[in-house]
Amino acid sequence: MLHLENLSFSVQNNGQSKQILKNINLQIERGKLYGVTGPNGSGKTTLAKVIMGILPHTEGHIYLDGEEISGKNITQRANLGIAYAFQQPPRFKGLTVQDLVKIAQPKLKNLSIRKKMRDVGLCPEDYMDRDMGSGLSGGEMKRIEIMQVLARSAKLAIFDEPEAGVDLWTIQRLVDIIVGIYKNNPEAAALIITHNRNILPICDELIVFEEGKIRLQGSQAEIWPLIRDDIVCQVQDTCRGEEII
Template identity: 40%
Template sequence: MLELKDISFRTPESGAGTQSPADRTIIQDLSFTFEPGSFYAITGPNGSGKTTLAKLIMGINELTSGSIIFNGSDISNLSIHERSNAGIVYGFQHPARFKGTTFRDLLSIAAGSDDEDKLVEIISRVGVCSLDFLDKSVDSKLSGGEIKKIELATVIAKNPKVAIYDEPDTGIDLWTIGPMVELLKREQKDNKTTTIVVSHNKAFLEAADTLLLIREGKIGYSGDLAGALPILEDLSVCTFNELCRGEDNAQCYR
């Protein structure tokens, strides 16, 4: 079980290290419990705090206040490495590329083994059928879809208790999204992985057991997609109100 207890995150607008009235609050007194083995989608307007929330769970950003409890232990002060060893793994929106490093190297580190049979079993789960793919360099020559498969494989190789994916559909074609959703659902069910996906994509929102709508650093809604649709429609790019009468009115856009 992963429990967020009154967590907040503030960042100084001016870059100063001390808290001041000018500090920007990104996550505000947010509490939620992620149940083991469930699939969650986090969505909301740009700048609402979705990715920040994911990074707080992973320890990439440090809490300003509150605590994070994982399997009965307070992990609020643990490093990224310590959280990874505890079973929390993170997939970035824009995966890193490593010149001179092969997929085999990365996957062996993630899996804790260089046994080729084990590596082949992992890559087959993400739809890679060519053994030669293991020896590709993880550099700028890879396509968006290829680098995403590599990152998905390294996440899966860790056999995580909690897998966090920040906008996993970024940089991939529309035909890849369906198989990716199926992959994450399969891993969730087969390995009882608590899966958290930050996304605007309807395919992930439909696949989720629970959808969390983040707005202004708080959970504005928790439930299924059907219940969220009226709220999501209200969060459209253009809101027609007293400030938005003309077609070219810049105030119309959030």
């Protein structure tokens, strides 16, 4: 469905070019759940933003169902079925939670919006009319952001650290929902950027980033045993058993 070919992204930093993504080649197929992981700063969020058209890649090609979409903007890519849930959701002053979901999916009826809110662990009575500009906690913002992507029924949904700032109980619920929608779905695929040891093993394919490049890529069965050992080492060294890489 999505094909990235020799994709690179550079920024100008103090008059010098800094390459953030280096020659990425990736094939995303329908019916699969992809887990993307790797150290902080390795380029995962940048990749998501380049796919969504938020950042313009500097070299290479992006094809969606065989069509080159490199020249298309965010709205055009969204209309083609790509959706992105931000790692740090932007705050929109003057928009209510309900407005935001309706923008994402205008056809959605109030009853369905209420159900989607409950799916992500938010009580509709308390949140439907809340302002997106201020007052919502980080975890609440994150759940609303995820709900917005789920509401879109996108053919390619990208979740950027859906677990970040979300309590453990809700993480499991969100994971179950994402898996329920995207695993073995012949129409769609999801890419989950995550450091979470519970999410990575349930993905079909794993992609490990390092310094702007894909270090490892393959089936869960092939890659998970390799990175699980990495995680164990790092957890022992730095995190005293916390479930992060």
